[in-house]
Amino acid sequence: MFLGKNMQKSELRKKQTAKLKEFANTKEKKTEDSILLEKLLETELVKNSQTIGITASLPFEVDTSELTARLWDAGKEVYLAKARNDQAHTLDFLHYTYMSKLQKSSFGVEEIADADAAVKNELDLVIVPGLAFALDSHVRLGFGGGYYDRFLAKHKCQTVSLVNTPMQFATSEWPIEKTDMPIQTIVTTDKIY
Incomplete structure (x- = not known):
């Protein structure tokens, strides 16, 4: 199904x-x-990373x-993404343990409730979510807030995304903007790009 290069992101x-809801x-x-x-767990990316950001x-x-639990079992420090309540649409990663209390954000994503949780944005690896990924250019279509693009433009960490079949596009069928940050590594069921 070709959607046309000029399809609006929205x-x-x-x-x-x-x-994706149907596929779920x-x-x-x-x-x-x-x-x-x-x-993902078998990659050198994870093996060589101690501090890992996740959503x-x-x-x-x-x-x-399950990924979070397996990272804890492997002795990794896990940091959970939390959107800041500011006009700039920025993101922080807060230290996440099995003791952390979570609350749902206005977007419906669980975030750390503790206002005093340690923030660490200089991470070894960030697992970046998205709705669509272009396998050739590694650009992603996110949820539209620009949180991850802003974070990745400011913080130089390795990036990886886990991509189900319906999220895969051979090439971008959406407009790419200069603020869109490509993902370094894309993991699909077939191969790692």
Whole structure:
């Protein structure tokens, strides 16, 4: 299905969200999530990283709950993304342990509730979420707030994304802006780009 290079990002976001919500109700999603988790954990990226940033996943995204537990088991420090309540649409990563109390943000994403949780934005690795990923250029279509693009422009850390089949595009079918930050490594069920 070719959507046309001029498709507006907002239109594609709606289509991708609907497609991913439909996919979330399939056995394939659970299988793919499991494959992606194992592939990521076997990478040198994870093995060589001590501080790892992650986002608590929405039900239609690749499930990060088991990944978080496995990172803790491996002795990694995990930091959970939290959107700042500011006009600049910025993001911080807060230290996340099994003792951390979580609350849902206005976007529906679980974030750390403790205002005193340690912030660490200079991380070894950040696992970046998204709705669509171009396998050739590594650009992503996010949720539209620009939080991750701003964070990645400011903080030089390694990036990786876990990409289910419906999130994969051979090439970008959406307009790419100069503020869009490409992801360094894309993990799919077939291969690592």
